[in-house]
Amino acid sequence: MGRPEVYTLGRLIVDLYANEIGVPMKDVVSFRKYLGGSAANTAVGLARHGADVGLISRVGSDGHGEFLREVLAREGVDTRMVKDDDVYQTGLAFAAISPPSDSTVLFYRKPCADANLQLSDLDFTAIGEAKVLVVACTSLAVSPGREATLAALEHNRRTGGVNVLDIDWRPDFWRDEAEARLYYRLAIQQSDVVIANEPELAFVGESADAVEASERLLGYGPKQVVAKRGGDGVLYFGPEGTRRVPAFSVQVLNTLGAGDGFGAGYVFGLLQGWSVEQRLHYAAAAGAIVVSRHSCSEAMPTRSEVESLVASAGTTTS
Template structure:
């Protein structure tokens, strides 16, 4: 494991996914345990592609936290900036899997460790040597996590790094939408690349036409907006102009984690300095593989698996 060239910051939790497929939460009898959380999933995804990746987060001083740190290390993720919180437990998420629709998720995170990342957790020397910082924006929901996220974005920009924002909009994590809008605007002004699904794009860019919403986001200062549109593929707006990339055809089991796989794939493409078309195709294939599997982090594909799917040309 080399020095991290990319860091992810934000949610790191335990996912408990139902083994009973197509069953409502109240009737589920057993769950599988996985590493979860947007930033955690993305870190694992990047590591499996071959990136040198580190993570910035917190876990509880409990068995779940130990499981998460050990899993990250086993996957090749640098955990120097994953700290044990002295006061709060590791967050949990229970999911009822109902293919092909979105699954039902029940979060246990009030309070929890990953929301309490502090500015003092940041190793500026290490962060300053990285090329990219990926922030999952649920880190903005409460202090002190929001302070650490904004500080990391500002510092990374000051040292010449690229800031990638995963909008990761979950209204239930926020006190109200007005507060959320304020902190998202602050983060967008520090962003170079913005990745969002359709509801997230509507939240940060306004309703109506997706292309117009992308351009509204660009007005805050980012150079690229990558809009994930599910079966409709991906809309990209950036220096190269507008691009539309089709989705890959796969059987859908669980949509959870597909966006994180997409983000990991796209960020890996940025690290490799690929052309935009190559980045988008690779990211789409990464997300497609994960929707066909049960978990999030454990489902993240390797570079070889992504290239195999691309070679198959299984486009919708």
């Protein structure tokens, strides 16, 4: 088996999504189980687009971990850097779905296996041979995962790879915002592309004004900042200047995972060498498809599905 062209690093958990739609968490009777976690969702999305992708994370030595490994294998994701953790269990997330607003998510992960990623888990040769490393930044929240994350970013940059950060801001995962900003800043300084939704951009850019926040981030060294704005589309800042792309019109079922679908689409466009406009349209369409479906990982579209939606809007990715 050859080396992946892209790796994702970070959260790998089990998602338990309510079968009853529009019901508060306390009244949910049954849940459906999926592979979850931003890094894992993005890996599945990239695989479905046709990328050769690997995942860097940990799972517990438990039935949930076995389930996640089986799903990743079925999706074609390389798991040679997914390690079994004999101390901590696989993390869980329960979600009550209330369209069209954001759903309620309850995490069980203090502590959990993916946060216990070790420096010794990293195959630096393989990371250096890949074209892109995508980091879901909740991996920075606690040690030893934060040290492993920063080491992977540093090595990938030193060996000529592209570093993409999904800001993935989850305040409950951190002790305080000052600590979070410190580690985010260290990671951003090692990055080439930063992808964030509007609240995340305001947090790391320390401004509610998207332009001001993006300019501050670009000052740390990234070449591109991509702001996901939900129904308002996408705002891009980079060498080509500023770009705005409208959202695709779909019926919204579940907004969870839309950002991961967008990120997978955007990174796939980077791998293909597409123009910024092509990347943005493709990524926006991928995210739109995800919000029309129940889950995160299983909602990830194929390349043909994305291209069909893009074509229906009169744009193209080729």
